[in-house]
Amino acid sequence: MTCPATGADSPERSLDPEDWTEFRKLSHAMLDQALDHMEAATERPVWTPVPDEAKQALVEPVPMEGQGTAQVCEDLTKHVLPYATGNTHPRFFGWVHGAGTPGGVIADTMASAMNSNLGGRDHGAVYVERQVVDWCRRLFDFPETASGLVVSGTSIATLIALTTARYQKVDYDVRRRGVQPSEGKLVGYASAEAHSCMARTFDLMGLGMDALRTVPVDEAYSMDINALRAAIETDLAAGKMPFCVMGSPATVNTGAIDDLDAIADVCKEYDLWFHVDGAFGAVAALSENLRPRMKGIERADSIAFDFHKWMHVQYDAGFVLIRSEEAHREAFTLRREYLTASPRGLAAGNPWFCEYGPELSRGFRALKVWFALKEHGIKRIAEKVDDNCRQAAYLGELVQAHPDLELSAPVSLNICCFRFVAPDMTTEALNKLNSEIVMDLQESGVAAPSTTKLGEVNSIRVNITNHRTTTADMDLLVNAVAGLGRKAVEV
Incomplete structure (x- = not known):
């Protein structure tokens, strides 16, 4: 048959396998490799550098002709799978x-098979996301009256939340007029430790x-509430328009906890939008042991956090x-x-999720x-939160007891920042070491681990958000750090 658009012969072949039986065998083999990879997570090195051979294999011309499923699977297992991030x-x-x-792995497989677009309409996937929204509420x-949206991460969640805040708190139609130079008075507040x-x-x-x-922090790296008030008053006196304050139940550098209740009080006093940057810290509120430390999170106008942490x-x-679902939808619909x-059919299911964020295809x-x-x-997830916090506290105790190590910041939740120290070494030399x-x-x-800088001190930053981590891993880490540090000093 000739295609009327191109004039070329078109056999009208789909992209489905020609042999479903063989495809099933290959798919099952790949699933086994995926599960083997996860099962052996504790047996591999944490991270393996990508060798030049693999890098070169992943640089090739545009594949104008298909290479076949088997070949692509072989390339994946040989050049990609062994060199994961390590998390x-x-x-x-x-x-x-x-x-x-x-x-x-099961959930991702089924989601791929369904290939649903969560922009809207009336289908099963929509009701799954609505259930997730209700659970989080x-x-x-x-x-x-609350609403929510599953997104890629806290960065996009923050953009959605603060866009909603801007629409609610300005005194003109910012969606239509945009941010005009003469009206560029909007200001917001976050601690010096904010993401x-x-x-x-x-x-x-x-x-x-x-x-x-940028609001200064106290000695525990939490937002200084008096400094927040002073900053707001200064801006008001200068004719600015404060519209939001961002608080954190766990800062990314040290895991410090802002006084969310006090921030909520400030926002109420000045009629500001209270946003919680809960990337990972918000999940601590699921723990009965930690929830009292998150007091005030329930007073937020918006919360952004990650399930993948x-x-x-x-x-x-x-x-x-x-x-406010109404405020949320007004900012995006x-x-x-x-x-x-x-009212019925596939185009029902209103309101659609595309009315709550910038994406139509989701x-x-x-x-x-x-x-x-x-x-x-x-309860099981909260149990692992508690485990990780105990492990971080234990690591802090090991560091404090070790003659060659010192803490760089208090251990608040699941993050421990410390460094190797040696006599007669300058700060610059210790930072490099x-x-x-x-x-x-x-x-x-x-x-x-990763590194971070607190003041002038370069520190080893240990974040524990892993359900496989054990207390024994803390002992191993401390011994490894001390051993590497002493070896370097002795050279």
């Missing part, structure tokens, strides 16, 4: 990476990063929770004629969240 390993301590679970004691996604959000919203005021859902899966609502991320919460339950220790640890495959 499935119990001694991956860098940044804030979750470990995922074997059950997540209940977990954080938000009212029935960089806050400044990035202000940039993307057109407010400019300078509009995000301390809730162990596979990447990527974040969430934004907003107290834009239905054209091709998105017309219907994958079925909610399925792996739904699967994980149902499979393990909140500790960076070298971290790189040596990573390249040896023993452990993978």
Whole structure:
């Protein structure tokens, strides 16, 4: 048959396998390899550098002709699978990476098979995400008027939350008029320890990063509430328009906990939007032991957090929770004629999820969240949160007891920052040495912490958001750091 558009012969072949039986065999073999990879997470080096051979194999011309499923699977298992980030390993301590679970493989497989678009309409996937939204609303004691959205991560969740805040708190139609130079008075507040996604959000919203005021922290690295009040008063006196304050139940550098209740009081006094940057710290509120320290989180206007960190859902899966569904939808809804609502049929299911964020095309991320919460339950997830916090506290005790190590900051939750020290070494030399220790640890495959700088001190930063981590891993880490440090000093 000749295609009328191109004039070329078209056999009208689909992209389905020609031999489903062989495809099934290959798929089952790949599933086994995936599960073998997860089962052996504790037996591999934490991280393996990607060899030049693999890098070169992943650089090739555009594949104009197909290579076949078997060949692609072989390339994947040979050149990609062995060189993962390493965050499935119990001694991956860098940044804030979750470990995922074997059950997540099932959920991701089913989501791929369904290939649902969660922009809207009336189909099963929509009801799964609505269930996830309702669960999150209940977990954080938000009212029935609340709404939410499963997104890629806290960065996008923050953008959605603060866009909603801007629309609610300005005195003109910012959606239509934009941020005008004569009206560029909007300012917001976050601590000096706030995540960089806050400044990035202000940039993307057109407010400019300078509009995000940096509030000093106290000796525990928590936001100084008196300094917050002073900053707001200064801006008001200068004719600025404060509209939001961001608090954190766990800062990314040290795990410090802001006084969320006090921040909520300030926001109420000045009529400001209270946003909680809960990337991983919000999940601590699920623990009965830690929830009192998160007091005030239930008073937030919005919360952004990640399922793929301390809730162990596979990447990527974040969430934004907003107290007012009406405010949330007003900030984003834009239905054209091709998105017309219907009272029944596939175009029903209103309101659609595309009315709560910038994306019309949205994958079925909610399925792996739904699967994980149902499979393990909140109590089990909270138990692992408590375990990780105890492990971090234990690491802090080991550091304090060791003659060659010192803490760089108090251990508040699941993060311990420390460094190797040696007599007669300058701060600059110690900073370089500790960076070298971290790189040596990573390249040896023993452990993978990251680094951070607190004041002028470069520190080894150990974040524990891994359900496979044990207390014994802390002992091994301390011995490895001390051993590498002494070896370097003795050379």
